[in-house]
Amino acid sequence: MKQLFCTVETPKNSNAKYNYDPTCGGFVLAKYLPLGLVFPYDFGFIPGTQGDDGDPLDVIVISEQSTFPG
Template sequence: MKNYDIIIETPKEGHFKYKFEPSAGMFKLNKILPQGLVFPYDFGFVPYTVGEDGDPLDVLVFSEHALFTGCVVECRIIGGIQASEMDENKISIRNDRLIGIPVLSKVYAHINSIDQIEEEKINEIKNFFISYNSYYDKTFITEGVLSAADVEKLIKQSNNSYHHFKNKPTLSRL
């Protein structure tokens, strides 16, 4: 199992959703969650990847303490939740939620596979993203669980997509 650096956008228990803006090199406040809704885990991304939604691959980081926006944390990716989002135009876009464990974690050190995460915890994550997306008029559809091997392939594929996308000329690069 390979380790990856994950960049944290939104700390766990946070009421604010931040998003990294590559052109500015900064994190920008993207959303304010409704009262009573907080991120259950640190939320970040795998740098140098691009998913179907045009953003880097999303990662939930299981850590004993909240990290901070911009923190880089080395994680082993143990699997993920395969999912898609449907926008207001009824267009479905794959948008998985990978799960990472910090290599420095003591509490989660024993977890090496998504199979070791309780089903109730996986369902809580699914329900969080269903509620979160519903609030913003999107539909979040869970389609199953991804193994660490599935995620490894997905990261490699999205890394190749990133490099292909990065090398295409755009108006901002001309």
């Protein structure tokens, strides 16, 4: 199995959406989901990649356990 390294921005079961801000070198709160809704998976990006929109490639981490931003 090949390993893939990614940076998680928004953890599973969180209602807060974070974005990585390279200018400050950390995570900033982007928004909250409506009351009662949470993200079903960890969402983030693959560092060192670039999609057609100029941003790093997005990634979804499917796991039984949630992680944390970073």
